[in-house]
Amino acid sequence: MALDNATTNISNTAAVMRAVLLAMIPGVATMLWFFGFAALSNIVLSAIFSMLFEALALRWRKQPLRPLLFDGSVMITALLLALALPPGASVWLLAIGCGVAVLLAKHAFGGYGQNMFNPAMAGYALLLILFPAAFTQWPTPGELDGVTGATTLNVFKQNSAQLVDAWWQSHPRYFGSIGGYGWEWINATFLAGGLWLLYRKIFTWHIPLTLLAILGLCAAIFYDNGSSASGGSPLFHGFSGATMLGAFFVATEPVTAPRHIISRVIYGAAIGLLIFSIRYIGRYADGVAFAVLLGNTIAPLLDRITALLPSLTERRDER
Numbered sequence: 001m002a003l004d005n006a007t008t009n010i011s012n013t014a015a016v017m018r019a020v021l022l023a024m025i026p027g028v029a030t031m032l033w034f035f036g037f038a039a040l041s042n043i044v045l046s047a048i049f050s051m052l053f054e055a056l057a058l059r060w061r062k063q064p065l066r067p068l069l070f071d072g073s074v075m076i077t078a079l080l081l082a083l084a085l086p087p088g089a090s091v092w093l094l095a096i097g098c099g100v101a102v103l104l105a106k107h108a109f110g111g112y113g114q115n116m117f118n119p120a121m122a123g124y125a126l127l128l129i130l131f132p133a134a135f136t137q138w139p140t141p142g143e144l145d146g147v148t149g150a151t152t153l154n155v156f157k158q159n160s161a162q163l164v165d166a167w168w169q170s171h172p173r174y175f176g177s178i179g180g181y182g183w184e185w186i187n188a189t190f191l192a193g194g195l196w197l198l199y200r201k202i203f204t205w206h207i208p209l210t211l212l213a214i215l216g217l218c219a220a221i222f223y224d225n226g227s228s229a230s231g232g233s234p235l236f237h238g239f240s241g242a243t244m245l246g247a248f249f250v251a252t253e254p255v256t257a258p259r260h261i262i263s264r265v266i267y268g269a270a271i272g273l274l275i276f277s278i279r280y281i282g283r284y285a286d287g288v289a290f291a292v293l294l295g296n297t298i299a300p301l302l303d304r305i306t307a308l309l310p311s312l313t314e315r316r317d318e319r
Helices: 002-035 037-060 065-069 073-084 091-104 119-130 152-157 164-170 183-199 206-221 234-238 243-250 261-281 288-318
Strands: none
Touching: 002 037, 002 073, 002 183, 002 243, 037 065, 037 073, 037 091, 073 091, 073 119, 073 243, 091 119, 119 288, 183 243, 206 234, 206 243, 206 261, 234 243, 234 261, 243 261, 243 288, 261 288
């Protein structure tokens, strides 16, 4: 019976992971359109390293190799990490990131289903802390000739004198119609994939939509009509950086996200608030990875508090 249950769980996990991978295709295709071979090399190398580390960890832990290696979870980790790193990242950077994600953030906790932190974001965050210089130069979207520079969010952070509209017009390489140049299309396609997953009921709306609502609300409050101190418009924050990828494909990871509805709403709101805070006053330009990891730390506590609410209500009624 235990073996049957384990087989069923693996099968269910594989079905969910296949749906998530399918939903990511439009966003990945858009990344490839804007960044070309550099983005493809990230994906291929990250997949190879992640599969190798996964196989080694499963062998070491004496776990069945074939079903767990091909359930899709490690491929999602590889893909998320590849998309988070600058296209054309060094081989050693990808290898270290995959090693941290798979060996430390996943298997050191007992494998998929036991990990406290999102593996891909843990690998990315550690690389960003240890090797910040490697993240300062991203290929310019749409320019496949090796031209590199800062990201849109980094450029926006540098503004200290001009109105937002003037800054926008003076940096046409970085800003599109509503968000970061190229990034607005990347975010739009990840949004489409995320909405399809909602339609398929792979996850509920509570985390992604609350995250986006709070992020948009904070942006609206601090937009101040686009002065030089503005934090950027709601549309700018929604369609720049890793917003939609984070909202629909990272924050919703079932293992590290809360299980109760109220907890999910608070969790999504906390991550949205953290993303804006990091972008507006923090050191890092984007902040999605750190916001999600901080959210991961409070997810178990949120579930415990939510589970206590009915019993607390009953005790008050008894009084």
